[in-house]
Amino acid sequence: xxxxxxxxxxxxxxxxxxxxxxxxxxxxxxxxxxxxxxxxxxxxxxxxxxxxxxxxxxxxxxxxxxxxxxxxxxxxxxxxxxxxxxxxxxxxxxxxxxxxxxxxxxxxxxxxxxxxxxxxxxxxxxxxxxxxxxxxxxxxxxxxxxxxxxxxxxxxxxxxxxxxxxxxxxxxxxxxxxxxxxxxxxxxxxxxxxxxxxxx
Numbered sequence: 001x002x003x004x005x006x007x008x009x010x011x012x013x014x015x016x017x018x019x020x021x022x023x024x025x026x027x028x029x030x031x032x033x034x035x036x037x038x039x040x041x042x043x044x045x046x047x048x049x050x051x052x053x054x055x056x057x058x059x060x061x062x063x064x065x066x067x068x069x070x071x072x073x074x075x076x077x078x079x080x081x082x083x084x085x086x087x088x089x090x091x092x093x094x095x096x097x098x099x100x101x102x103x104x105x106x107x108x109x110x111x112x113x114x115x116x117x118x119x120x121x122x123x124x125x126x127x128x129x130x131x132x133x134x135x136x137x138x139x140x141x142x143x144x145x146x147x148x149x150x151x152x153x154x155x156x157x158x159x160x161x162x163x164x165x166x167x168x169x170x171x172x173x174x175x176x177x178x179x180x181x182x183x184x185x186x187x188x189x190x191x192x193x194x195x196x197x198x199x200x
Contacts, residue, residue: 005112012133015140017178024189031111053091132172
């Protein structure tokens with residue numbers, strides 16, 4: 001039986017640069033990357049259990065003509081109706097964590113990194129550590145407007161729906177400051193991995 005990998009959870013607000021930190025960890029120690037959002041996306045493809053459960057719970061108004069989920073329509077529904085969002089989260093989140101646990105159990109890599117925008121205290125037993133990627137509000141807005149074409153209003157609306165910095169910090173053991181250069185972030189990540197014996 002292979003040794004259990006060291007599991008790092010990466011979290012932070014929208015636009016904080018979680019994907020950059022994930023890629024650096026993978027580059028520096030050959031980690032396996034698990035993206036909670038991508039797993040959720042896959043679970044909601046036609047024929048998959050998430051798709052069937054969401055359609056059964058919310059109907060078919062958000063389906064495209066070909067039967068697939070129209071992501072934009074579903075997003076409008078769940079962000080417009082709190083109960084609909086709670087319903088979808090209640091269906092998809094347990095499925096995502098079950099899949100993540102399965103992937104961790106079967107990983108051959110020494111390190112597994114899980115990106116989770118919304119850390120859940122109930123599933124912290126799957127992580128050895130949670131890392132918080134901190135980027136200032138203005139830097140996040142600037143990056144989102146430039147990189148994703150969001151308006152300032154859209155950026156602020158998304159941020160208001162997410163946890164404040166202090167709540168993220170309470171859930172995490174480590175913080176990465178992503179307000180500087182890529183090289184600065186690389187140094188922080190390399191130091192933290194080395195101090196844990198995850199790189200040479």
